Amino acid sequence: AQSVTQLGSHVSVSEGALVLLRCNYSSSVPPYLFWYVQYPNQGLQLLLKYTSAATLVKGINGFEAEFKKSETSFHLTKPSAHMSDAAEYFCAVGYSGGGADGLTFGKGTHLIIQP
Amino acid sequence: DGGITQSPKYLFRKEGQNVTLSCEQNLNHDAMYWYRQDPGQGLRLIYYSQIVNDFQKGDIAEGYSVSREKKESFPLTVTSAQKNPTAFYLCASSRGGARGRETQYFGPGTRLLVL
Numbered sequence: 001a002q003s004v005t006q007l008g009s010h011v012s013v014s015e016g017a018l019v020l021l022r023c024n025y026s027s028s029v030p031p032y033l034f035w036y037v038q039y040p041n042q043g044l045q046l047l048l049k050y051t052s053a054a055t056l057v058k059g060i061n062g063f064e065a066e067f068k069k070s071e072t073s074f075h076l077t078k079p080s081a082h083m084s085d086a087a088e089y090f091c092a093v094g095y096s097g098g099g100a101d102g103l104t105f106g107k108g109t110h111l112i113i114q115p
Numbered sequence: 116d117g118g119i120t121q122s123p124k125y126l127f128r129k130e131g132q133n134v135t136l137s138c139e140q141n142l143n144h145d146a147m148y149w150y151r152q153d154p155g156q157g158l159r160l161i162y163y164s165q166i167v168n169d170f171q172k173g174d175i176a177e178g179y180s181v182s183r184e185k186k187e188s189f190p191l192t193v194t195s196a197q198k199n200p201t202a203f204y205l206c207a208s209s210r211g212g213a214r215g216r217e218t219q220y221f222g223p224g225t226r227l228l229v230l
Binding site for chain 1: 158221222
């Protein structure tokens with residue numbers, strides 16, 4: 001079974017500081033990995049997607065994520081936080097193989113930006 | 116502009132009442148999905164459809180029903196059998212093929228409240 005764990009339901013950083021949102025996954029087949037962002041009362045927007053082409057994936061709004069197979073991790077980072085980054089972030093693992101496929105979401109991390 | 120629309124933005128349900136949430140997409144996507152979002156629980160899959168006139172149950176289908184008569188439309192009915200319907204409902208679509216591989220694009224959501 002596939003699962004996603006996002007460490008920390010809430011993360012608080014100062015404006016201009018490094019953003020690090022953690023995501024660990026388990027998957028019995030090579031995974032596809034996604035990060036989505038959700039602003040209050042809105043739908044989810046894709047930030048970036050890992051498809052095995054490169055371990056470091058660059059996304060929108062200055063975010064990037066690194067796939068580390070040995071650590072089964074796909075942490076999301078941004079060098080310098082901006083007030084507009086305050087939102088809910090979801091990591092998701094997609095799997096396809098062995099006669100089954102699907103997408104599993106983590107429970108989300110609420111990013112708080114302090115001025 | 117291509118995208119996914121959901122209506123209404125807010126919906127109120129009385130006890131014993133069935134209500135229908137609308138989802139329309141003009142992305143020419145084959146696959147469509149319905150998710151339920153509760154605080155701190157991430158997204159849970161209710162139903163999905165990979166082709167017109169066919170749909171499959173997700174993880175929490177009890178108390179819900181769907182139809183897929185047109186490629187563009189995937190309405191969700193919350194029946195009176197759903198005892199705890201208060202949640203944020205998100206519709207998504209993707210090009211089709213393996214669910215775990217394709218990027219899903221989300222609508223703005225409908226918030227359902229019980230009177």
